[in-house]
Structure formats: C-alpha cells, structure tokens
Ligand SMILES: Cc1cc2nc3c(=O)[nH]c(=O)nc-3n(C[C@H](O)[C@H](O)[C@H](O)COP(=O)(O)O)c2cc1C
Ligand code: SF4
C-alpha cells in the first residue's frame with residue numbers, strides 16, 4: 001500500500017472539508033433500536049440522539065457533514081439490541097491520511 | 111498410579127471448546143484473559159457509587175508489576191477520590207479548552223482567519239495534539255458535551271519519571287493498560303484520559319498535585335462502576351501486516 005506523496009505530507013487537511021476526508025459514520029437499524037439512549041449517553045463525539053415517542057422512539061446520528069465520530073464503535077458495544085455499528089471509519093486525509101488498514105471485522109478466533 | 115495420571119491428563123472434548131488457559135487449539139473459544147482484552151471498552155458514564163479502597167489498591171498492584179525498560183519503573187501514581195477536587199479539575203480543563211477553542215477553532219472563533227493560521231501552525235508544531243480527533247474533542251469539552259473524567263468517582267493519575275531508561279512513555283502506557291485490564295476483570299469500567307495534558311497550560315494543578323521535575327503528568331485513568339453494559343466485542347479495522355517467512359514477504363490482514 002502506498003505511503004504519502006510530498007503534497008500529502010505537507011498539507012494539513014481542513015477538518016471539515018469533505019474533499020479532504022471524512023469523519024466516522026454509523027448506521028442504525030430502526031427495526032431493532034428501541035430508543036433506550038445508552039449509545040447517545042456514552043458517545044464521546046456527541047454524535048447520537050434519541051427522538052420520537054413510544055414505539056417510534058429511535059436513535060439518530062446528528063445531521064452534520066462532519067460529526068465528531070471517531071469510529072470507536074463504543075455505541076455498538078453498549079447496544080444490547082445489535083442496532084448500531086460503524087459503517088465508515090474516519091480519515092481526514094493529507095497529513096493525517098490513514099495507512100495500512102483493512103475493512104472492519106470482529107475479533108477472529110484463529 | 112499411572113492409570114490415574116492418564117485420566118487426569120486427557121482433556122475432555124468439551125473443555126477444549128471452552129477456552130481454557132495455557133493452551134491453544136485452532137478456533138477455540140476466547141480464554142478469560144483474551145476476553146477481557148477484547149471486550150474492554152472505554153467507559154464514559156459511571157454510577158455514583160465509590161470503588162472500595164482495597165479494590166483500587168489491588169488495581170495499583172497490576173501497575174506495579176508492569177514491565178519497563180531496564181526495570182526503571184518510571185511512574186508515580188496519584189489517586190484522587192475527592193469529588194470536589196475531581197469537579198474542580200473538570201472545570202479547569204473545560205475553561206482551558208474554551209481558550210484553546212477560541213485560539214484555534216477557525217470554524218467558530220471570532221478570530222476567523224487568525225485562528226486558521228494558528229491552527230495550521232499548531233498542526234505543524236504539534237501534529238499529535240492537533241490531530242483532528244483531539245482537536246474536535248477540545249471543542250466538545252469546551253461546550254460541555256464531553257467530560258474529562260466522565261463522572262468517575264476515582265481517578266488515577268500517572269506521572270512519568272522523565273529520567274526513565276530508554277523510552278519511559280512506552281512504559282507508562284504498559285503500566286496503565288495493566289491496571290485497566292485488571293480493573294475490567296474485577297467488574298469496573300475505565301477510560302484513559304489523555305486530556306489531563308491540558309493541565310500544562312497553567313500552574314494550578316501541577317502545584318496542587320505536587321507534580322515537579324523529574325516527573326511529568328502524562329495520563330489519567332477514570333475508574334468506577336459503569337452505567338449499563340459498555341464492555342463488549344466490536345468491529346474494528348483489520349491491520350495490514352508485513353509477514354516475512356521463507357525468504358519472502360507476504361501481506362496479511
Ligand atoms: C492514551 C490514551 C488517551 C485517551 N484519552 C482520552 C480522553 O482524554 N478522553 C476520552 O474520552 N477518551 C480517551 N481515550 C480513549 C480512546 O478514545 C479510546 O481508547 C478509543 O476510542 C478506542 O475505544 P475503546 O477504548 O472503547 O476500544 C484515550 C485513550 C488512550 C489510549
Ligand atoms: S443503544 Fe441500541 S437500542 Fe439503545 S438507542 Fe442506541 S441503537 Fe437504539
């Protein structure tokens with residue numbers, strides 16, 4: 001896998017410019033989510049909130065081009081309904097470009 | 111005699127599936143140590159209930175026996191269980207983060223273009239502290255949306271002896287993780303708190319805590335009983351590994 005070009009090494013990305021990179025993202029399965037709010041309570045990026053009443057109480061990710069999501073998946077860990085998980089991991093590009101990573105996977109018991 | 115021995119050494123089929131310790135079979139279940147390592151998550155919401163003193167003392171023992179370069183043990187622990195003091199540290203760090211946000215966050219600062227300039231300079235001088243994640247977290251702390259110790263009733267601060275052998279920051283990390291894994295195995299939750307770094311933008315806490323040369327405050331650990339069940343296995347990125355064997359290199363994930 002490639003390392004950084006000279007231009008990448010010398011450019012600090014603008015942290016909220018979608019052309020430079022992306023923040024973390026989660027997907028929420030509203031069939032499973034019961035709006036308990038545990039994920040929103042512990043999210044270090046303040047990216048999640050619960051809205052709606054009764055059966056329609058569900059969790060959502062805040063509507064921002066760059067939520068402060070660091071793709072930690074702590075929301076996935078605390079959700080006992082398997083309703084939320086990281087779909088995009090953060091990569092701000094240029095100087096901070098992520099290197100040498102693969103796709104998301106659970107621990108593999110070789 | 112020999113017969114009894116034979117019976118004892120024969121591992122029953124079922125036990126071999128249950129992840130016992132000190133042995134490995136392909137595809138076996140996680141053993142208890144692996145489970146603690148893999149299920150440990152950073153805990154950011156704690157119950158009010160204080161952790162018993164003896165339990166904290168026991169966790170410190172796990173730190174004391176951590177490996178260190180040249181056995182130099184370049185650490186010193188400060189335990190804070192005074193709620194008012196923890197609250198004061200929270201407030202202090204929040205205020206400092208507000209100043210940092212004002213100086214550097216071009217998105218929100220009235221300094222506008224100057225903040226942009228400072229942040230660009232800052233990122234070149236301190237690329238680790240200005241990494242986009244702590245940069246964002248500074249703003250979150252300033253706005254009260256992220257806490258410093260997350261309401262934990264006990265905090266362990268780790269000071270590093272800057273005269274330690276070879277690479278003391280590595281030793282401090284190992285020592286802290288020893289305590290963290292022990293804590294989770296004992297039913298507690300923890301969170302590393304690198305943001306104690308902010309104490310260096312002032313003299314108050316170094317004075318109050320008595321942090322002076324040769325020590326430097328490097329990390330904090332929040333400790334307490336978690337709200338809900340934050341520990342659990344999750345998905346993370348695979349890591350690209352260069353694997354040298356039989357005279358050639360392979361890439362494995
Ligand atoms: C050295 C270090 C410092 C950290 N500092 C903070 C911090 O100040 N605040 C915080 O909420 N989390 C902090 N964390 C926790 C990380 O955000 C967390 O480990 C990471 O997102 C991975 O999630 P996990 O610990 O749940 O696996 C720190 C972690 C480490 C290792
Ligand atoms: S923890 Fe799970 S069930 Fe609860 S609000 Fe979050 S996604 Fe929904």
Ligand code: SF4
Pocket residue numbers: 024025026042043044045046047048068069070071072073074075076086
């Ligand atoms: S992955 Fe982490 S930062 Fe992102 S939404 Fe989940 S808990 Fe929040």
